[in-house]
Amino acid sequence: MNIPTLDDMLAAHERIKPHIHRTPVLTSRFLDGLTGARLFFKCENFQKAAAFKVRGASNAVFGLNDDEAKSGVATHSSGNHALSLSYAAGRRGIPCHVVMPRTAPQAKKDAVIGYGGRITECEPSTSSREAVFAEVQAQTGADFVHPYNDPRVIAGQGTCSRELLEQVDGLDAVIAPIGGGGMISGTCLTLSNLAPDVEVFAAEPEQADDAYRSFKAGHIIADDAPVTVADGLKVPLKDLTWHFVSNHVTDILTASEQEIIDAMRMIWARMKIVMEPSSAVPLATILKNRERFAGRRIGVIVTGGNVDLDKLPWMNG
Amino acid sequence: MNIPTLDDMLAAHERIKPHIHRTPVLTSRFLDGLTGARLFFKCENFQKAAAFKVRGASNAVFGLNDDEAKSGVATHSSGNHALSLSYAAGRRGIPCHVVMPRTAPQAKKDAVIGYGGRITECEPSTSSREAVFAEVQAQTGADFVHPYNDPRVIAGQGTCSRELLEQVDGLDAVIAPIGGGGMISGTCLTLSNLAPDVEVFAAEPEQADDAYRSFKAGHIIADDAPVTVADGLKVPLKDLTWHFVSNHVTDILTASEQEIIDAMRMIWARMKIVMEPSSAVPLATILKNRERFAGRRIGVIVTGGNVDLDKLPWMNG
Numbered sequence: 001m002n003i004p005t006l007d008d009m010l011a012a013h014e015r016i017k018p019h020i021h022r023t024p025v026l027t028s029r030f031l032d033g034l035t036g037a038r039l040f041f042k043c044e045n046f047q048k049a050a051a052f053k054v055r056g057a058s059n060a061v062f063g064l065n066d067d068e069a070k071s072g073v074a075t076h077s078s079g080n081h082a083l084s085l086s087y088a089a090g091r092r093g094i095p096c097h098v099v100m101p102r103t104a105p106q107a108k109k110d111a112v113i114g115y116g117g118r119i120t121e122c123e124p125s126t127s128s129r130e131a132v133f134a135e136v137q138a139q140t141g142a143d144f145v146h147p148y149n150d151p152r153v154i155a156g157q158g159t160c161s162r163e164l165l166e167q168v169d170g171l172d173a174v175i176a177p178i179g180g181g182g183m184i185s186g187t188c189l190t191l192s193n194l195a196p197d198v199e200v201f202a203a204e205p206e207q208a209d210d211a212y213r214s215f216k217a218g219h220i221i222a223d224d225a226p227v228t229v230a231d232g233l234k235v236p237l238k239d240l241t242w243h244f245v246s247n248h249v250t251d252i253l254t255a256s257e258q259e260i261i262d263a264m265r266m267i268w269a270r271m272k273i274v275m276e277p278s279s280a281v282p283l284a285t286i287l288k289n290r291e292r293f294a295g296r297r298i299g300v301i302v303t304g305g306n307v308d309l310d311k312l313p314w315m316n317g
Numbered sequence: 318m319n320i321p322t323l324d325d326m327l328a329a330h331e332r333i334k335p336h337i338h339r340t341p342v343l344t345s346r347f348l349d350g351l352t353g354a355r356l357f358f359k360c361e362n363f364q365k366a367a368a369f370k371v372r373g374a375s376n377a378v379f380g381l382n383d384d385e386a387k388s389g390v391a392t393h394s395s396g397n398h399a400l401s402l403s404y405a406a407g408r409r410g411i412p413c414h415v416v417m418p419r420t421a422p423q424a425k426k427d428a429v430i431g432y433g434g435r436i437t438e439c440e441p442s443t444s445s446r447e448a449v450f451a452e453v454q455a456q457t458g459a460d461f462v463h464p465y466n467d468p469r470v471i472a473g474q475g476t477c478s479r480e481l482l483e484q485v486d487g488l489d490a491v492i493a494p495i496g497g498g499g500m501i502s503g504t505c506l507t508l509s510n511l512a513p514d515v516e517v518f519a520a521e522p523e524q525a526d527d528a529y530r531s532f533k534a535g536h537i538i539a540d541d542a543p544v545t546v547a548d549g550l551k552v553p554l555k556d557l558t559w560h561f562v563s564n565h566v567t568d569i570l571t572a573s574e575q576e577i578i579d580a581m582r583m584i585w586a587r588m589k590i591v592m593e594p595s596s597a598v599p600l601a602t603i604l605k606n607r608e609r610f611a612g613r614r615i616g617v618i619v620t621g622g623n624v625d626l627d628k629l630p631w632m633n634g
Contacts, residue, residue: 024341026363045589046343046589050589265626268591268626269591269626271363272362272363272367272590272591272592272622273589273590273591274585274586274589274590274591275589305589309582309585309586309629309631310631310632312626312629314626314627315627315632
């Protein structure tokens with residue numbers, strides 16, 4: 001296991017700065033009043049490709065030497081990592097191969113293609129995905145960039161809380177959603193080194209609470225096909241992210257589907273920003289655990305803004 | 318006619334600074350590519366009360382002496398001016414009386430009440446509104462703050478482009494939506510004095526094109542009950558705003574309902590900000606008049622963010 005270090009994160013930041021936005025931090029007097037806390041929203045929905053994942057993806061892509069880079073990069077994802085890796089590869093002018101189930105929504109395929117990614121379709125099963133991905137890799141020699149269980153990716157995600165520390169004084173805690181744990185691991189990497197007194201909370205949908213159950217059990221537990229509106233958060237922890245979660249996270253808090261949807265709508269209505277359901281899970285858990293956050297200065301990572309504007313979750317039923 | 322001056326605008330800015338946000342300017346490489354221009358979006362959707370109108374309203378409220386202020390302020394509006402005046406009056410701790418048709422949506426009434434406004438209902442006719450408003454004023458002695466045809470309001474709105482000039486170098490033009498003309502008048506006031514080479518464009522729905530027709534005819538023409546998704550832009554010009562429009566505006570451009578809705582959706586999808594239909598009219602007209610804007614640096618006033626999240630216009634039909 002190749003655990004990324006503070007130096008890896010600092011090197012990542014220098015490497016990716018020309019390719020990412022230093023995203024703004026927004027506040028809301030209304031939400032502060034409601035929670036009793038001072039909330040600082042780090043707006044990665046305004047990031048390139050509208051997702052923090054462009055940090056890790058850019059670090060992987062621009063960290064390749066010229067020889068390695070020639071063959072391009074590859075991943076299997078139908079979400080923000082696929083967009084982000086396509087974006088970063090496009091910036092470097094190298095190919096990005098994305099294996100996606102043929103059943104993935106056309107809008108997601110179009111988005112990957114829009115950022116320059118090359119899609120190879122597989123059947124919607126793990127065995128087909130693995131077989132097709134192995135074939136793509138064998139044919140292209142592309143470098144595999146895992147969506148989160150990759151030290152280059154974790155080091156890249158860690159640059160987000162480094163900026164947050166520069167932008168906001170005196171933080172008491174940072175909270176971010178947890179799926180596979182890439183953002184939380186990067187946050188732990190940065191804060192445990194640069195601001196070890198700042199607590200790290202992870203926020204997770206009740207209906208995809210594998211990280212919560214892993215944290216309580218002391219070992220990785222994977223969900224079996226979880227269903228949640230926060231569709232970026234369905235994937236399980238892996239060894240690298242478990243290392244950071246088990247060593248540095250203060251607690252994992254969960255919220256119901258309705259609580260997530262209510263929090264998302266509240267942020268849209270009050271802060272006038274478009275963000276995806278996964279990004280609303282932290283506020284949902286803060287509202288639910290008022291006593292743990294009231295009176296404190298809390299960084300909240302708004303992880304992304306890729307949402308289907310035709311199907312907003314509060315409009316179901 | 319009491320025409321506001323540069324000094325009035327500068328005094329307004331000092332007066333209202335503690336009560337408003339200096340809103341950020343956002344850019345979008347995607348929209349720059351699409352239009353061929355460099356667009357600088359001045360985000361008044363992030364303003365207090367989510368509307369630029371808080372600038373003019375705050376200037377009126379905080380410009381009253383203590384004696385005048387005791388009786389509060391009053392207006393008739395069911396839109397952003399009512400919210401903004403309620404907000405400003407609340408900051409000063411004085412009453413704000415708002416006359417609204419009893420048929421106005423409950424959500425709008427709730428929003429005014431949420432900002433501390435006191436609603437008096439009238440029938441949905443001009444005669445009833447005027448009669449009820451006269452009664453409220455007689456009973457309370459409140460100071461009438463017109464939504465746009467008031468020099469204090471125009472001077473306040475002018476602070477927006479003063480900030481924009483400080484935030485962006487080398488602007489060639491500024492474009493803003495036009496309804497009654499308050500924002501456009503403030504923009505003309507500021508730019509004609511501080512940056513007279515910067516052109517001012519007004520953007521208007523085709524279906525509520527009274528300002529366009531007035532501009533071409535050389536005198537004020539009012540629409541008869543216009544219907545447009547850009548519901549903040551239905552009101553006619555008045556003498557003060559006509560003064561600025563007729564003397565300082567370079568041109569008025571119009572866009573169809575579908576063009577406005579498409580531009581609104583594009584801004585939400587690409588810039589990840591929530592803004593109201595009126596605020597999309599400038600981009601709609603820029604896309605339609607590419608040759609007038611390509612290669613130039615254009616300030617675009619995003620006027621507000623108050624929109625019904627349950628009824629987004631691209632979801633009709």
